[in-house]
Amino acid sequence: MPTDYIRNGMLYVTENYLCFESSSSRSGSSKKNKVIKLVDITDIQKYKVLSVLPGSGMGISIATPSTQKPLVFGAMIHRDEAFEAIFTQYMKIMTTTKPPASAEL
Secondary structure (H helix, E strand, O other): OOOEEEOOEEEEEOOOEEEEEEOOOOOOHHHOOEEEEHHHOOEEEEEOOOOOOOOOOOEEEEEOOOOOOOEEEOOOOOHHHHHHHHHHHHHHHHHHOOOOOOOOO
C-alpha cells in the first residue's frame, strides 16, 4: 500500500491531537508539520517500512478520511511506546465521544 512517509522530527500526542513537528528546514510536502485530530483517525497500525529487514519495524501508520494514503511516521526509536500512547489516548477519545444521534424515520 503506498504511503506518505514522514521522518526527522518530534511526534506529540495530546488529549485530542496527534502533532508532528518537522526538524527539517526544507519545505517538501512530507517535511511539513502535521496536526491530526484523534477523532479523525480511521486506522492506526505499527508499520514496517522495509519488509526485508528483521524485526517488527520502526514506524506507525495513521489513516484519516482526509489522507489519500496513510501517513507513516518512521524511523522511530521508541515506536512501541509511542504506539501505546497514541492508541490509549485514541481509545479514551473514542469511548467518551458520543455517537451522533440517529435519525428516526
